[in-house]
Amino acid sequence: MTSRPNSYDDFPLPVDPALGGQPPFEPPQPPVPPQRPKRRRHVMRWIGLVVAIAVLAAGGYVFFNYQRFVSGVNQIDAIDSSGDDAFDGTDQNILLVGDDHRPDGASDAQLAQLGTTADGGGTSTDTMMVMHIPADGSSATLISFPRDSWVDVPGFGKNKLNAAFSLGGGNDDPAGGARLLIQVIEGMTGLHIDHYVRVSLLGFYNIAEALGPIDVCLNNPVNDRYSTLNLPAGVSTLNAQQALAFVRQRHGLPRGDLDRQVRQQYFLSVEARKILSAGTLLNPFKLGEVLDAVSGAIETDSGLNFIDLATQMKGLSADNITTATIPILGTPTINVGGSALSIVEVDTAAIPAFIEDLIGGPSAYETATAAAPADVTVAVLNGGAYNGSAAAATETLASFGFLTVAPASTEATATTTIQYPAGQEGAAKAVATYLPGAAVVASTTVSQVTVVLGGDGLMPAAPVAAEPAAPAPEATPAGTTYAAGACIN
Template identity: 65%
Template structure:
């Protein structure tokens, strides 16, 4: 079996993982273009008329409370579905054939947009992540869409994928965007040649990518090969996600360049390619999103991959299966550190210590840590709840429900280094101790590590958080 063939969607063996990826980048192109001004607003009706809508967001798969408030999380999905109106010539350009085995969601990323729109954070979820899919048990993350769609079509597939990612990450998914491989091709083709830079030459027969070290100019077919390569990369699929993140910033810079924005014909071609290539939930208002992202540029997009603890081969139904083992204990701290505290927390003034009730839970390794921290908090003037235990976690976290920002901010200086996180799972300010062994520190010795927001740096991820500068080269 060749590396480009695909097994049935529920179980994928080791040699069958080189699907085309990065169709999600289309939505970034949309955002970047929308914020440029009057030309796009004038053509907005034409642009939106070409977009297909899918009922991906429902009350059943959304948390009761949105922990992000006015921040937004957009799930960006790239898959291998073939649009019904695709011609044979178009499909031939993709370099792969449909095996009829279901839709494979090979690229899944969450774009986090804070309320002020000044930055954006892109979090990658490896497709081989071994996760609990509600109603189906443990499976690879990219099986969720197919499993859901078997009984309810694409909308049910999207809903199950969203529910799975929400359960895994703790994030609320506000919107859904899906792009096919043909859509990706058409967008890059309309945008024109894209320049990338490699630290070392590449000659990969599986993806067909053959490039020298240094700067290369790619057409649409070469761009597909660039974002699909995993052979020859030290970390395989995980390094390929870095390729995807890198290509995003390159494409964002190109769409914002004068060569695109000041060329009405080219700009319209790009807009038409984007609108005909994406599917979104009906509630995604691109004009409102564009207004929120008025200050965004390629230099303030931060990218990272969720924390993992390994890439083992496990046996499932008598077959060897390569999976990505998610570090669920590190996930809460990673997510909180990546997206930072909501704007309501940043703006809040700390409440008086005596008005704050804190419950301490132990998610670390030290016996009696919750009781000890509770005693210290009581001596410092806090009201306290009954100490208890929590699921194992790496990072000490202060969790609070919406409306208790001031109370959480009062506690943060007493637990230097702790992550502060808005949560729908707690009813009051809750200190969850982790294996990092942070604990309550009296103010006379407390450090200022948490800063004004109380947020510490996130735990290590599968790929370090980074911004790709203009002209940057990658492996």
């Protein structure tokens, strides 16, 4: 056995020439206890074992939390799956819906917490947003849809957007309500909805309570007896009840429901910043509370895989969430069945460019090649032009070689549009060549290319040589990103 180095052995002794090259006298050394060479190995093994146990424990904790989370989520058959809704490196669109129904058997105390009464509420979807996630998951875009948007609801004609869920049977058949609402949103935007998430009034409250107090900033003080919100101007710290009132308020805001949309976009950005903070993600108890609250609050389509969703969104931060509201023309009051009705008039013609500016990338329509007129069947509907205009437009299109069907009338609209079903982009582009200025919109409510003549007076005509285009002005960002500490109405 070798001796363990000590304070003398560590350094060579000097040689004294006077002693004939012999080293000087070395004092006797104290006995050295025998070494245990295996102890270090044992220690390293124990360290490795502890690390392995910690990793396994963390993995088990994550697995346990995920299983607990998934078991609390209610899933419904909301999406007509076509095999392209998986998180497989493609862009994803998730429809987020919030409704106003009260919990069954809620006590007066619970209703007071929600800032509401036992009036039953309703399943009208007052909050509707599409969350667009690009393939690389580095950002997210929230597109809001005003609840009073006056839209085409298949099978029910014109109606407010927030009625689609109920008209689809949402009271008794949430899947049917979700499917009809998705069909309307897809028809409005041309976006394919891949997944669906719905949260109730009580669910929102529970999530806000689990996350804890949150700071918001208002430009002006508010005192709204309908939502029960009473806050000064500047920064306020909200509890769960105040948070719910904050996103529900629309009375007393300069633009009513449109400003409520902004409130909801702002609040989701603030909440995302809190959820993605180390204080939530690195606190297992806090994270568990939040996961429990979220899982018990939401209803999703059966194909939504949360692990895949989290993997695709791993690069997301609160600072790269963009929010926007679909373009509108105004908030007129119209007459329906002899009664006055306040609506939001959607700028249908502006939506395609709005979507493109917001989420980027060429659409299938843009990349399509115009079909030959002889290969295109087109229908013309009069939606606000002079009497006989649909028949005249049909005759003109037939003279250019298009196949046509009998003209008809439809609901009044201000803007002439060319509507087409998915897969007929080339046919729509061919018609657009003979109807410059018309909005071209993908729609789930038509089975062929359909021209809806509006009050703008556009009519088909032979194409003319295009003049050189003037330089386009610098684009204005379509959406808003809320920085930390931003203030709103």
